[in-house]
Amino acid sequence: MTAIGMEVSGLTVELTTPRGTTRAVDGVSFTAHRGRTLALLGESGCGKSMTAQAIVGLLEPIASVTAGSVQVDGEDLLKVSRKRRRQLAGPTLSIVFQDALTALNPVLKVGTQLAEPYRIHQRMPAKRARAKAIELMRHVGIPEPESRVDSYPHQFSGGMRQRLLIAMAVALSPKVLIADEPTTALDVTVQAQILALLAQLRKEHDMAVVLITHDLAVVAEEADTVAVMYSGRIVETGPVDEVFEDPRHPYTRGLLDSVPVETERGADLSSIPGAPPDLFAIPPGCPYQARCPLVQDVCRAERPALETRAGRAVACHLAEGTAQ
């Protein structure tokens, strides 16, 4: 097994709003290995992005981590001081956001922004940092970096902006890279270019990549391990090929069946009835009970724990019954 990049255990995030307090992330645990990609897969509101925000320490003020730990290199990111966290951001842990236009500073030249990691963490003189920025731009495939280094973010296309953001994230060769829906806003040919770039950089820097996405096909192509999230919890996790080949949780199965493949044109797609539960009214027992075709009395009474059997972990009372 490859070296562990990051170990998240029991991560719990609570949201406090006028409607009350709820757990947006509820006891999430996973291990990301160096040189591998772990996908956090789920639909909107399942808590996948909030998990990322909690790990990198960028939660909104209404959200707070109430339990859990995030171990990277023998340090618990949730326990270290703010100063230490800033030191770790860049050389140890880094993040790529979905929307590159809002993640980049619109009034600074991209060269200035790309040089920042070197200036701040390595106290590199401006001239050398600029040279490093140009090198970085060339490395992520931005044409004519010598002249483009003095451009502003809005002068780049969406795909190029995403490249800039990725360049900045890997500048200091982090051990762990979190990519939060990095290609969702991009066209499909650009998406393919960006995913190929991420895979190349993952190998070069031996990074543990945590890919956050709602796209099953992206997971199938890019990830080694998948953790499926529903209503703030991981409901199934394991090697991507095994999970997609033989899903054990009814939700995972429902998602896979909703993808229009193999079905005849015009034939009905199977869909999951209803919608995920309101975060402020999660029922006792299994959060998926209202939509599950296999629901039993026990599902309404008891919350299923994520139990591991032979490398596969599933949070379902009926997991055995769904395996085929």
Add this chain to the structure above:
Amino acid sequence: MTDSPLLDVQGISKTFQVPKGPNGNDRLRALDRIDLTLRQGETLGLVGESGCGKSTLARTLMLLERPDQGTVRFGGVDPFALRKSELLRWRRRVQMVFQDPYASLNPRLTAAQIIAEPWHTHRDLFRTSRERAARVRELLHLVGLRPSDADRYPQEFSGGQRQRIGIARALALGPDVVICDEPVSALDLSVQAQVLNLLNELQQALSVSYLFISHDLSVVRHVADRVAVMYLGRIVETGTTDEVFENPRHPYTKALLSAAPTLRRADRERKQKILLKGELPSPLDPPSGCRFRTRCWQATELCANTPPPPTADPTTPGHTAECHHPLDTRVSAAR
């Protein structure tokens, strides 16, 4: 399905005046001699990336943009040649379902008011408010909502339910054609399937035609009878869905199909990813000759000098690609 097309678009172009681009050009040709047909009860999938002209085409077919040249025939009539009052009556024959069900519904109106809103413009459809209320109930039922949903506001609905309201509104005028502009891309996967199934049921029941615009190729493959692929304002390939997906003739189509991630491992192993080099050229400064040549791996001098004519596949005449060197996947697959 009848043989004469309901909608017949021949050689339409649309140019916009924009701020000057890199080469001092300020004329953006969003549509360049587009040909398109749509039969009754048929679904035409329109694919292409941002900026390729999909939305301008949709707006033109909605009769919101007047093409600079070319003809649009709708049931044999050119709607742009009609007087304004007659044009209004024609408009009801083409309706639209929008991408974002959060932005496209007025938050201050109830579901019933939203669905009935088109009737404020088209006043002659119903005489009494009782008729209107009955029709709203029918439409709600048709799209799978409950009668009690009529008086609820958009924010009380989930994304999928909102899209159902948007679909009911599009059907309120009894259109022949519904333009679906990315109708499921803002929805979660599990809900996408519900909405796609609904669109399919409605087509069976009402025999309505869809122009289905989407960037999601697996969705297009599922819903469309025929597909048109756009690149920089032109339709570069068109054919039946199976033909275009199984045997793409234009290199851009092939690259697009190969770039889309696939769920099934067997499909992944079969196809090789083509990573296009470079970026989409500025539509203000399109390449000479073939517009795709700057990113094409088999471009020759001919491609730079001469725009490629539409070339029909000799074995399947309905399948054409605008390419000097069309691919033949069947031959290369057999090799």
